[in-house]
Amino acid sequence: MSSTFIQVIASGLLLGAVYALFSSGLTLIWGMMNVINFAHGDFVMLGMYVAFVVWTVMGGGPAAAVPIAALVLASLGIVCYFVLIRHITRGPMLAQILGTFGLALLLRYSAFWYFGTSFRTLPETLVGGTLPIGPIRIESSRLLAGVVALVVTVCLHLLLTRTTLGSRMLAVAEDADAAELMGIRPDRMQAIAWGLAAAATGIAGALIANFFYVAPSVGETLAIVAFVTVSLGGFGSVPGALAAGLLIGIVEQVSAYAIGAIYKDIVVYALFVLALWLRPVGLMGRA
Amino acid sequence: MTLLAVEHIEVRYGGLIGVADVSLEVPSGAVVALLGSNGAGKTTTLNAIAGLVPTTRGSITLGTERIDRKPAYAIVRKGLALSPEGWRLFLQQTVERNLRLGATPVADRSRQAALLERVYAVFPKLAERRHQYAGTLSGGERQMLAIGRALMSSPKLLMLDEPSLGLAPAVIDFLYETLVRLRREGLTILLAEQAIEMALEVADYAHVLQVGRSVLSGPARQIARDPEVQRIYLGVGEIRAAEPT
Ligand SMILES: Nc1ncnc2c1ncn2[C@@H]1O[C@H](COP(=O)(O)OP(=O)(O)OP(=O)(O)O)[C@@H](O)[C@H]1O
Ligand SMILES: [Mg+2]
Numbered sequence: 001m002s003s004t005f006i007q008v009i010a011s012g013l014l015l016g017a018v019y020a021l022f023s024s025g026l027t028l029i030w031g032m033m034n035v036i037n038f039a040h041g042d043f044v045m046l047g048m049y050v051a052f053v054v055w056t057v058m059g060g061g062p063a064a065a066v067p068i069a070a071l072v073l074a075s076l077g078i079v080c081y082f083v084l085i086r087h088i089t090r091g092p093m094l095a096q097i098l099g100t101f102g103l104a105l106l107l108r109y110s111a112f113w114y115f116g117t118s119f120r121t122l123p124e125t126l127v128g129g130t131l132p133i134g135p136i137r138i139e140s141s142r143l144l145a146g147v148v149a150l151v152v153t154v155c156l157h158l159l160l161t162r163t164t165l166g167s168r169m170l171a172v173a174e175d176a177d178a179a180e181l182m183g184i185r186p187d188r189m190q191a192i193a194w195g196l197a198a199a200a201t202g203i204a205g206a207l208i209a210n211f212f213y214v215a216p217s218v219g220e221t222l223a224i225v226a227f228v229t230v231s232l233g234g235f236g237s238v239p240g241a242l243a244a245g246l247l248i249g250i251v252e253q254v255s256a257y258a259i260g261a262i263y264k265d266i267v268v269y270a271l272f273v274l275a276l277w278l279r280p281v282g283l284m285g286r287a
Numbered sequence: 288m289t290l291l292a293v294e295h296i297e298v299r300y301g302g303l304i305g306v307a308d309v310s311l312e313v314p315s316g317a318v319v320a321l322l323g324s325n326g327a328g329k330t331t332t333l334n335a336i337a338g339l340v341p342t343t344r345g346s347i348t349l350g351t352e353r354i355d356r357k358p359a360y361a362i363v364r365k366g367l368a369l370s371p372e373g374w375r376l377f378l379q380q381t382v383e384r385n386l387r388l389g390a391t392p393v394a395d396r397s398r399q400a401a402l403l404e405r406v407y408a409v410f411p412k413l414a415e416r417r418h419q420y421a422g423t424l425s426g427g428e429r430q431m432l433a434i435g436r437a438l439m440s441s442p443k444l445l446m447l448d449e450p451s452l453g454l455a456p457a458v459i460d461f462l463y464e465t466l467v468r469l470r471r472e473g474l475t476i477l478l479a480e481q482a483i484e485m486a487l488e489v490a491d492y493a494h495v496l497q498v499g500r501s502v503l504s505g506p507a508r509q510i511a512r513d514p515e516v517q518r519i520y521l522g523v524g525e526i527r528a529a530e531p532t
Pocket of ligand 1: 303326328329331332
């Protein structure tokens with residue numbers, strides 16, 4: 001195998017881990033309450049702006065930006081749940097779609113209003129150059145993003161499957177009334193899910209900001225990646241989101257390398273359509 | 288002493304009436320049967336007591352406290368557990384996790400292990416299957432898990448919605464023997480059943496519902512001998528049969 005090819009696969013995996021992280025937030029919310037959050041990409045966008053603000057205000061890098069983004073977005077997620085989501089889930093499907101879509105527009109135009117339309121970038125020196133790893137060189141900002149994203153995604157999965165809190169959340173996801181009979185408050189578990197999902201998304205944003213432009217509309221692009229990842233991985237499955245995220249990262253990078261960057265999205269969609277055609281419930285979805 | 292008193296409750300599902308006028312009393316330490324045929328309103332009554340569906344009239348009192356209007360999660364914390372119709376298990380979690388979820392209202396975590404051992408002693412089958420997913424259990428095992436899960440909150444009053452439904456006779460016998468044992472240990476039980484003979488054998492008191500109304504109540508022995516009971520069951524059947532389809 002040529003070192004260029006290894007390089008392409010490695011960057012695909014690192015990017016894919018970040019896709020997995022922000023998609024796991026979307027899949028968690030779907031699994032908990034069957035709501036598709038159309039504002040999901042804009043949560044990533046806000047995470048990116050948190051990193052930008054942390055840098056402009058205090059000159060901080062990801063060590064400060066990641067935890068701050070997690071806290072800010074978790075709070076925002078919980079507030080969104082109590083102010084908006086809790087009410088629209090009692091309504092018809094259309095109310096949910098319009099509700100979260102409205103939230104997306106609100107967040108996006110607030111960012112326009114506050115930060116302006118121009119694209120911002122963080123200085124490359126913030127995470128510092130490239131690292132030689134065996135025969136290849138990797139940008140340290142991408143390496144950091146990939147590794148942290150992988151760790152956080154795995155932690156989220158362990159939280160859901162190994163802890164009492166996770167068990168209660170899964171109980172609410174499966175049967176909210178039965179969970180309530182156990183003395184569990186479904187609204188609290190759902191609020192926590194929104195907090196966790198938004199925090200995961202915020203962390204992803206703060207990591208991406210180190211190698212991607214920041215703009216109010218960037219959430220749109222990322223939301224599409226998240227929807228593809230979640231449908232490919234199976235709605236509601238964090239391991240599915242991880243597998244699908246990594247796969248999409250690799251496919252995207254390989255096709256960008258092999259047939260050109262402008263075609264990579266087409267290949268990702270082709271894969272998506274093909275996969276859904278062969279296995280409609282996704283890689284790890286339940287029928 | 289009366290543990291639970293339900294007085295003239297009404298429950299509506301949108302425009303439809305679930306139960307129109309149901310009253311019942313559960314004395315402390317007793318087994319009380321709630322009888323009635325298909326659609327009589329047994330499940331609706333138990334769900335209303337547990338707080339899953341709101342009442343539109345009447346009152347529900349546990350001990351000295353009104354519990355209608357309280358949400359289900361608060362009611363189970365007061366010592367009233369329901370093993371619901373259809374079991375409603377968490378199929379994607381293991382047997383032991385289902386049981387631990389049942390212990391959510393027990394604030395003292397150190398008691399969980401003891402409660403778990405007690406449930407496993409009552410249902411040894413569950414101990415064998417503790418690490419299996421609930422979705423892999425047989426019908427009888429699911430019913431045991433539903434009851435075990437309700438017991439994990441160490442309730443004063445255990446409500447069971449048709450525990451015999453769809454199970455093999457041997458399993459039903461075992462479950463009913465278990466109920467008798469639990470009652471001897473001091474548990475109060477409210478039992479909804481269509482299988483009247485079985486329920487009347489273990490019950491001290493019985494309440495009979497007919498199309499959403501309390502129509503008969505008294506000591507189980509008396510109800511068992513009452514020709515009216517047979518008439519009510521058969522009568523409902525006749526009305527059903529006469530309805531145009
Ligand atoms: N979710 C619901 N929505 C609308 N109507 C309902 C609902 N649940 C029950 N009903 C109606 O309320 C009435 C009482 O039903 P319920 O399930 O309480 O009876 P049941 O005695 O438990 O019957 P079964 O023995 O079949 O379980 C019936 O007429 C039923 O059709
Ligand atoms: Mg019923």
